[in-house]
Amino acid sequence: MSTHRRAVEHIRRSYAEIPGDAAPRLAKATSNLFRFRDSGKTAGLSARDLDEVISVDPETMTAEVQGMTTYEHLVDATLRHGLMPYVVPQLKTITLGGAVTGLGIESTSFRDGLPHESVEELEILTGDGRVIVARDDNEHHDLFRAFPNSYGTLGYALRLRIKLRKVHPYVRLTHVRFTDADKCMLAMQEICESMEHDGEPVDFVDGVFFGPQELYLTVGRFADRAPYTSDYTGMRIYYQSIRQRGRDWLTVRDYLWRWDTDWFWCSRAFGVQQPMVRTFMPRRWMRSDVYRRLVALDRKHGVTARIDRWRGRPVQESVIQDVEVPVERGAEFLEFFHGQVGMTPVWMCPLRASSRWPLYPLEPGKLYVNFGFWGMVPLPRGRFDGHHNRLIENAVHELDGHKSLYSTSFYGRDEFWRLYNGDAYWPVKREYDPSGRLLDLYDKCVRGR
Numbered sequence: 001m002s003t004h005r006r007a008v009e010h011i012r013r014s015y016a017e018i019p020g021d022a023a024p025r026l027a028k029a030t031s032n033l034f035r036f037r038d039s040g041k042t043a044g045l046s047a048r049d050l051d052e053v054i055s056v057d058p059e060t061m062t063a064e065v066q067g068m069t070t071y072e073h074l075v076d077a078t079l080r081h082g083l084m085p086y087v088v089p090q091l092k093t094i095t096l097g098g099a100v101t102g103l104g105i106e107s108t109s110f111r112d113g114l115p116h117e118s119v120e121e122l123e124i125l126t127g128d129g130r131v132i133v134a135r136d137d138n139e140h141h142d143l144f145r146a147f148p149n150s151y152g153t154l155g156y157a158l159r160l161r162i163k164l165r166k167v168h169p170y171v172r173l174t175h176v177r178f179t180d181a182d183k184c185m186l187a188m189q190e191i192c193e194s195m196e197h198d199g200e201p202v203d204f205v206d207g208v209f210f211g212p213q214e215l216y217l218t219v220g221r222f223a224d225r226a227p228y229t230s231d232y233t234g235m236r237i238y239y240q241s242i243r244q245r246g247r248d249w250l251t252v253r254d255y256l257w258r259w260d261t262d263w264f265w266c267s268r269a270f271g272v273q274q275p276m277v278r279t280f281m282p283r284r285w286m287r288s289d290v291y292r293r294l295v296a297l298d299r300k301h302g303v304t305a306r307i308d309r310w311r312g313r314p315v316q317e318s319v320i321q322d323v324e325v326p327v328e329r330g331a332e333f334l335e336f337f338h339g340q341v342g343m344t345p346v347w348m349c350p351l352r353a354s355s356r357w358p359l360y361p362l363e364p365g366k367l368y369v370n371f372g373f374w375g376m377v378p379l380p381r382g383r384f385d386g387h388h389n390r391l392i393e394n395a396v397h398e399l400d401g402h403k404s405l406y407s408t409s410f411y412g413r414d415e416f417w418r419l420y421n422g423d424a425y426w427p428v429k430r431e432y433d434p435s436g437r438l439l440d441l442y443d444k445c446v447r448g449r
């Protein structure tokens with residue numbers, strides 16, 4: 001804790017030294033954000049020494065964790081005690097603070113909600129430069145509740161106390177195929193409500209849409225023994241295995257990171273799924289953060305866009321989004337998405353919030369499905385960037401859903417504040433960042449500042 005106190009003092013000073021006309025920007029080694037910033041005036045806020053697990057307490061099943069700690073480190077520390085965070089986002093370099101302020105999701109979310117729902121305490125450097133401890137039961141309750149989906153616009157999480165859950169060493173996976181989206185959504189609803197499949201308890205649920213007649217739900221169950229374990233960190237590719245086998249076994253660590261090696265399926269774009277390339281690719285490069293860096297470089301230098309122009313190909317729109325739709329409307333969303341955007345595969349992950357979080361107002365207790373899709377789509381002639389993204393934004397809200405803000409958004413200002421609860425946001429913003437030292441949520445997430 002004394003090392004942590006020193007790091008807190010360091011970031012507090014670094015924050016105070018940022019010139020008044022520059023927007024603070026968290027200077028950390030990795031990011032999973034897909035909004036690439038305009039080149040406005042920003043100043044790096046040193047997040048040095050804020051990336052450690054301070055302690056894991058197996059008795060209370062809690063951990064004290066610094067805000068910029070990656071889930072990869074966090075999981076390593078907790079698995080040593082036979083424990084894991086309630087929800088572990090799939091990408092190794094997502095940080096605990098990033099997942100709480102920017103929302104995260106995984107296959108335990110049908111039972112345990114989103115990562116912020118298992119946070120007991122938040123230590124926050126607020127926009128006005130104070131360091132405060134916010135809990136659901138103290139005087140900073142308003143900040144605690146508004147922090148999820150605030151994307152660092154109210155303050156930065158420096159330390160979090162989170163709840164942990166017991167694990168078993170293995171996970172048994174069952175991949176169930178559906179040839180119809182309605183039936184798939186119905187089965188997802190039944191499994192999540194009963195928390196059972198084939199008469200057995202279920203610990204993990206997610207799924208993949210490969211096409212209107214090919215959808216899979218993957219149901220996972222903890223196990224103490226396994227007849228064998230598969231390895232998808234080398235030549236074999238996890239998402240392809242879903243189509244090839246009904247049953248599989250993974251160690252718990254490999255299960256938690258099953259999507260990271262190939263960034264779900266997005267490593268395809270780099271040729272990494274071709275056996276020849278894969279044979280020579282060092283395993284340490286097969287990680288989501290390596291691919292994310294390549295994408296950022298490509299964006300910066302416009303390489304793909306130039307090649308497309310040179311070859312006379314249509315302009316491509318980046319369609320990288322995660323959206324939440326009530327499970328009853330999930331099949332409708334897939335029909336719209338397949339018809340209008342046509343990108344496959346699509347990740348499907350059920351989730352249920354236990355209470356109301358003002359800036360991402362999902363209805364408590366209601367089952368939603370997160371649809372995740374990440375890629376480029378050719379723009380029809382005469383259409384401009386944002387065309388498909390705008391269609392998706394409209395469809396999601398017509399279906400009573402919500403859209404995550406880690407990527408591009410195209411909302412008008414009034415529409416945005418209606419959907420993301422400006423009435424709840426602004427009183428908290430005024431209380432903890434009265435002079436607007438940090439950008440506001442609209443400027444940051446929609447205007448890309």
Ligand SMILES: Cc1cc2nc3c(=O)[nH]c(=O)nc-3n(C[C@H](O)[C@H](O)[C@H](O)COP(=O)(O)OP(=O)(O)OC[C@H]3O[C@@H](n4cnc5c(N)ncnc54)[C@H](O)[C@@H]3O)c2cc1C
Nearest residue numbers: 031032033067089095097098101102104105152156157406
């Ligand atoms: C292709 C793709 C797929 C994704 N899939 C998933 C998924 O399946 N499951 C999932 O859970 N998430 C997913 N995400 C979203 C991801 O969880 C969010 O983008 C998350 O905010 C990233 O966290 P990070 O730690 O990498 O933060 P960064 O990318 O560094 O920052 C994200 C934002 O949070 C702010 N921030 C970062 N740390 C803190 C802090 N300590 N305190 C306050 N603000 C902070 C930053 O200022 C920034 O605005 C996906 C993202 C992408 C790009």
